[in-house]
Amino acid sequence: MRGGSPTPEDAAGGCAPLLAPTPDAWVEAALAHPAELLIDHANCEKKAASSALALMFTYPEDRPLVLALARLAREELRHFEQVAKVMTTLGVRFVRQRPGRYARELRAALRTCEPERKLDLLIASALIEARSAERFRLLAPRLSAPLAPLYVDLATAEARHFELYLGFARTVAPEAWHARLSELAALEAELATSPDRTLRFHSGPLAHSGCCAATINYK
Numbered sequence: 001m002r003g004g005s006p007t008p009e010d011a012a013g014g015c016a017p018l019l020a021p022t023p024d025a026w027v028e029a030a031l032a033h034p035a036e037l038l039i040d041h042a043n044c045e046k047k048a049a050s051s052a053l054a055l056m057f058t059y060p061e062d063r064p065l066v067l068a069l070a071r072l073a074r075e076e077l078r079h080f081e082q083v084a085k086v087m088t089t090l091g092v093r094f095v096r097q098r099p100g101r102y103a104r105e106l107r108a109a110l111r112t113c114e115p116e117r118k119l120d121l122l123i124a125s126a127l128i129e130a131r132s133a134e135r136f137r138l139l140a141p142r143l144s145a146p147l148a149p150l151y152v153d154l155a156t157a158e159a160r161h162f163e164l165y166l167g168f169a170r171t172v173a174p175e176a177w178h179a180r181l182s183e184l185a186a187l188e189a190e191l192a193t194s195p196d197r198t199l200r201f202h203s204g205p206l207a208h209s210g211c212c213a214a215t216i217n218y219k
């Protein structure tokens with residue numbers, strides 16, 4: 001950290017560019033509500049693949065980006081298959097969940113005009129991947145098989161995806177990416193750390209009146 005305020009380079013638990021670490025309260029809530037989190041995790045993997053495909057359709061002229069995202073989307077769908085297998089093993093059934101605030105409010109902050117929108121989409125994806133990696137790293141030591149080894153692997157994969165998205169953001173806007181990363185990272189940190197009404201994989205810690213439904217135990 002330089003001076004009094006964190007910068008995107010100040011790792012939150014070693015996971016740049018996060019500006020704030022995940023609160024302990026979120027980790028404890030996640031461990032207390034495993035089914036809720038596992039179902040949302042599966043949805044997150046689907047959304048990660050879907051977002052990559054959407055970028056491929058939006059920016060078909062960017063061949064390096066499109067080819068990198070084709071690989072990434074395949075990898076995210078493989079992650080979904082791995083989570084679905086664990087859910088079967090643990091007896092967790094898919095149910096439709098209400099979306100949390102994290103992606104909705106992060107997306108609402110993205111600019112709508114090009115070329116700014118492309119930069120914002122890449123940075124938002126980078127931040128989501130970075131938060132995923134951080135939370136997999138936090139949860140893995142508290143879990144047992146089959147989730148613990150899967151989360152160790154996923155932490156590595158999502159950290160690599162963060163690097164990929166941020167690399168393209170630098171390429172797209174060599175001058176502007178850093179300042180915009182700081183702005184969006186501040187919003188991301190607020191969404192991931194402030195009390196939330198719904199517990200999700202990227203939510204803040206559950207507020208006292210929040211909702212959750214636990215049906216299984218990890219261990």
Ligand SMILES: [Fe+2]
Nearest residue numbers: 045048076079
């Ligand atoms: Fe993934």
Ligand SMILES: [Fe+2]
Nearest residue numbers: 048129158161
């Ligand atoms: Fe990812």
